[in-house]
Amino acid sequence: MVVERRWVGGRDFRFAFIGSRGRLKDTVDIMIKNFEDMQKLGQTNMDSAMRLFGEWNKNWQAIAAEVGDYTKRSFEESTATVEKLMASKSVEQAMEIQTSYAKRAYDDYMQQMTKIGGMYTSMAKEAYKPVEKILQNGG
Numbered sequence: 001m002v003v004e005r006r007w008v009g010g011r012d013f014r015f016a017f018i019g020s021r022g023r024l025k026d027t028v029d030i031m032i033k034n035f036e037d038m039q040k041l042g043q044t045n046m047d048s049a050m051r052l053f054g055e056w057n058k059n060w061q062a063i064a065a066e067v068g069d070y071t072k073r074s075f076e077e078s079t080a081t082v083e084k085l086m087a088s089k090s091v092e093q094a095m096e097i098q099t100s101y102a103k104r105a106y107d108d109y110m111q112q113m114t115k116i117g118g119m120y121t122s123m124a125k126e127a128y129k130p131v132e133k134i135l136q137n138g139g
Helices: 024-087 091-136
Strands: 002-008 011-017
Touching: 024 091
Parallel strands: none
Antiparallel strands: 002 011
């Protein structure tokens, strides 16, 4: 019997060719081993995918919670500013309230976008880790 070794996806698979004497048992044993190796590879990939989806879910929930908190704070700040504007005694005072609000709103928005951008970056890095591990292991 001639046994040929091939590397497929970073794994060693043996391909048996029955010679003139034909040892069927050896061929079947090699086929079963290859099948078991493929099952292990499939299970490893499934485990990696499930971890990846779990991390993505956790990160998306964190981003959604952060956006929700920002929206609530922004609405409360806007409402308070409108109340101040309604109570203002002069145009100058109203302009001062509006200018102050615009500056605070812009600063808060930029801070929030930086924070959410960092969360997206972190999520992308976490998502790439399983792919990087697979590539380092040779496919």
